[in-house]
Amino acid sequence: MTDPATNHDQVLEEAARWRAEGHKVALATVIETWGSAPRPVGSQLAIRDDSEFVGSVSGGCIEGDVVTRALDTLATGKPEIVEYGVSDAMAWQVGLACGGRIRVMVEPVSG
């Protein structure tokens, strides 16, 4: 089962496969949550250099921003820790509608 559509629990496997195919790949991992968070600590998102991604770190609220930052880490080669809080829907700010707060580690796959 290598079809990404049926492969939602195979984030690392997909990342390794993309890397083997010659893509640059980054990983994002939920490392801490406070309050109501949509995905538990340890949840992962793999991001490919062409913005393709698999997995999740939220209910879809912050993935867009995480993908952008992941692409940045591919350029810098340095991991980054990002914190997301409550979103303000009116201000189009990136955040969590559920009211929780999460800390996400974004890192490039190197070597």
Next chain:
Amino acid sequence: MEREILDRLVRDRAEKRAVMLATRLTDGIQKLVYPSDKSEETWLIKAVSEVQSSDKAAVVAGPDGEWFLNPFNPPLRLILIGAVHIAQPLARMGALAGYDVTVVDPRTSFASEARFPDMTLVTDWPDEAMAALAPDARTAIVTLTHDPKLDDPALVAALRSPAFYIGALGSKKTHAARVARLTEAGFTAEEIARIHGPVGLAIGAKSPAEIAISIMAQITETLRK
């Protein structure tokens, strides 16, 4: 993450080996730690063992800063006794929910590759199959055959195991007869009460897929609540 670590992690997962990915958050330094590993620093071995058994990732304070410990335990297991119609959607739902699914049925006309593509099929008798599978505390077991000759030996093995969920398909009447047989076999009421029977949450399920949903929901409830 170094590519070498990613590849090793993927290999450990494929070979169903428990492993911990430890990341020092101050600088992103990473390593894989195995439960049998004794060469690491004492505080890390202790923290790894606690996080591994809780199965929940966590940030811990180390002497050299914060570490993020992400456990990768082998998948939960779901053992289905009876390669019957309900087992077909239930096996697929179990796999979708992340379980390593095994379908046991000595009747090879039922336990066929055509009926269960890509599933692990065991055609031994349930008592032998259960002895070989050795269910642990991360295993759910559901009997589905309606046939005491097949269901009962599996339930006996299940009751003697630490399985976190045991379910048995059958009406209230069938279950009462089953309870009587297991009592006869020497199990206490408390032990027999571990069996969810009639199996599944009461959601009025009718079709095999709906019944599979009710069973999968009850397994999830037992695991998470």
